[in-house]
Amino acid sequence: MNQPIYHVLVIECQNFRRTMILDTPVYSIGRGPKSSIVIPSKKISRHHASLVRRRDVNNNLSYWILDGDLQGNRSTNGIFVNDKKCFIHSLKTGDIIQIALEYSLTYKILEELKEIEELKKDDFETQNTVTSSETSTGANKFKVSGISSEQNMMLNKDKLISLSELTNNPVIEIDWSGNITFINAAATETFKYIHQAKLDHPLLADLTTNSESKVGGSFIREVKIGSQIFKQYIQYLPDTKLIRSYILNDSKEKKFEAAQQDISQRYSAVIQQAAEGILLVDAATKSVMEANNAYCNLLGYTTAEILGLTIYDLVAEDPEIIEQQLQQIQAEKVSFVWESYHRHQDEYLIKVEVNVSLIAYEQEKIFCFAVRDITNRKFREEKTSSENIYDPVTSLPNKTLFIEQLATATANAQRNEQLMAIIAIEINQFDQLKESLSDGTANELLKDFAQRLKTCFRAGDTVARPEDYKFIALLPQVRNIKNIAKIAQRILAKLEQPFEVENRQIYLSKNIGIAIYPEDGAEPHILLKKAQTALAQSQDLGENNYQFYSQPINQETAKVLRLESMLHKALEQEQFFLVYQPQVNVTKAKIVGVEALLRWQHPEIGLVSPSQFVPLAEETGLIIPMSEWVLKTACNQSKIWQQAGLSPMSISVNLSQRQFQQPNLVSMVQEILEQTYLEPHLLELEITETTIMENLKLARKRIGDLQKLGVSICMDNFGIGNSGLGYLTEFSFHTLKIDRSLIKNLAHNPQNQAIISAAIALGSNLKMRVVIEGVETLEQLELVRNLQCEEIQGYFFSPPLSVENTTNLLTSPISIS
Secondary structure, three states, X not given: OOOOOEEEEEEEEOOEXXXXXXXXXEEEEEOOOOOOEEOOOOOOOOOOEEEEEEEOOOOOEEEEEEEOOOOOOOXXXXXXXXXXXXXXXXXXXXXXXXXXXXXXXXXXXXXXXXXXXXXXXXXXXXOOOOOEEEOOOOOOOEEEXXXXXXXXXXXXXHHHHHHHOOOOOOEEEEEOOOOEEEEOHHHHHHOOOHHHHHHHOOOOOOOOOOHHHHOXXXXXXXXXXXXXXXXXXXXXXXXXXXXXXXXXXXXXXXHHHHHHHHHHHHHHHHHHHOOOEEEEEEOOOOEEEEEOHHHHHHHOOOHXXXXXXXXXXXXXXXXXXXXXXXXXXXXXXXXXXXXXXXXXXXXXXXXXXXXXXXXXXXXXXXXEEEEEEOHHHHHHHHHHHHHHHEOOOOOOEOHHHHHHHXXXXXXXXXXXXXXXXXXXXXXXXXXXXXXXXXXHHHHHHHHHHHHHHXXXXXXXXXEEEEEOOEEEEEEEEEOOHHHHHHHHHHHHHHOOOOEEEOOEEEOOOEEEEEEEEOOOOOOHHHHHHHHHHHHHHHHHOOOOOEEEOOHHHHHHHHHHHHHHHHHHHHOOOOOEEEEEEEEEEOOOOXXXXXXXXXXXXXXXXXXXXXXXXXXXXXHHOOHHHHHHHHHHHHHHHHHHHHHOOOOOOEEEEEOOHHHHOOOOHHHHXXXXXXXXXXXXXHEEEEEXXXXXXXXXXXXXXXXXXXXXXXXXXXXXXXXXOXXXXXXXXXXXXXXXXXXXXXXOOHHHOHHHHHHHHHHHHHHHHOOOEEEEEOOOOHHHHHHHHHOOOOEXXXXXXXXXXXXXXXXXXXXXXXXXO
């Protein structure tokens, strides 16, 4: 069962704060009475902003905020998100929306209802200046009234001047009835629940008792709140019947004497360990409180220098690991001993053994580190250890070390949700061969085999020799199963060449078995066992081949590798062709452009789906010559249609991520336009948000250079992922193409309708063409018309057509019913 996620909006102004849960697809914000969230301020438009719920490719929900309504009408004063004015913004937790300067709306994504309850504890509304009510139209509609600028000017001018000088310390003012009339930011931050507690709060208690008898008086008192002591300066103001308090934190002064006494206690607690390096660290801040001479000398610091550091500066480990260890000590209240590296002032590392314990004095907690240098001992241990974990003949890791690395790699693969592989390799009939060789020669042969085997793997892979003539390799990270198969093929190819020993050539036959995490198992011992089973399956099929443990993987891998081999020949044998899908203006009943789409017709297996061959082309780099062929063929065909007397129209071509990154892309496009004599503005290149995000700096330059050529650029697949909201204004796209996924079940999906409506309004404001792709039914067409989108692409009007059929369509009158 999935953990519920709550979308929350906190709305506040000077005298008002309200927390609301967002649970419907669309909200309107404005001073108009029909708005979902009504804010009756003259600085706010009737339809000031819209909140639209959206779902990304990972099925996560969030909200857009859009300036104005969903018909494209903008607000008068605009919206600001995180202090930046914007038209549309994809909200992230913590984003702050400012409306008319007076109102702040904070968007939060929370996982626990208790977090919402905590937020609601800080909600308030000041009597006579703010009213808030939930109307009969539902819980998601309410009215907000805030203090006006005129009312704000009526505040006591002298008070504002005097209080402005004390913003770093809490200042609170109440009237003689106990109502809070002023509280500054420091007071709100320090005393979070004072609004709820009111006169029951320790700072306000007894202040209004006989206030009239204290007219013009003032006094000072100490107030203890929790473990902190505050000094409160209180002044009674007769003219305005107000009581003003200035509050200073007096805790440090009161604790000074106790702190002096603690110093001697700390030393007495650690005196028995004084011969070793001693380090005292504040458990809360992790800053160094004290260090003895032995520790300072070990790391090359003076006492004054080390007191300015934290434990993270001294211990050469990941801060998260240090934090976890210290939290465990604090929770279990026991001493821990471990080995780690501490960092010398000259940046080299010292191996130490550390005994850490927790010392507690009243409210203060201190970690005591007893540190001992073990550099020389570890050198001797590691020398002995290396002799125990490496194979003496090949210098490869032995089975012990391999098992350790396999356990670590399995844990990492599980945490990162990635593929991992184990490859078992065995030399066939090596025992018989060994009988014809001396022991030294047999070992030299194994050593040569191991060295050649290592060259087949990547830098992060591990190759080990667990026993005799058996080897095993660990691939801790692999992108896909096809790449594992290619490594197996490389092993077979490299080890196919003979080995030179005793002035003769020896050919070694071998077999390979492969197990994959997580398909074949999630535990190291299971993966090892299945790799050996796959090796046995490989031997059953004959020497010099490889097998995966899973038979479906064997079959699928063979199919993919065969397809890749055929793909290399497809371009030179002219097996590719283009089809064209028209883009139609439904208002004018006119074809305004076509998109060129690549297809592959293989002479043996027939039509191959783009979803099968395009990813392969991207991986192998074949997408580069293929994309160039597509671009040249499409531009040439567009010119042919013009020469046949057809009206000029745009032709769209998809740019792959790899093609977009090619250094010669712009010059290649320019050369094709010159060769085909096609006007640049008739060529439209479609780019996805993923392509832009891969390298934003490169994208700025590439798109800018292409636009200088006069080529049109289209943002493709809009509405999925983060939807490229920021990119739309930055890159000045010519066309916005709304992804087909938003059209499915559109009639029953008001959320997608709202997203499309917002996108159309956005496109209109930015002077872009907006094309909705994937329109397949009359019902979808009518909905698109109602949303005021003029251009569509999809099977309702026409599927992708051959050149001949596209030509016939372009020369015939069209009808959209």
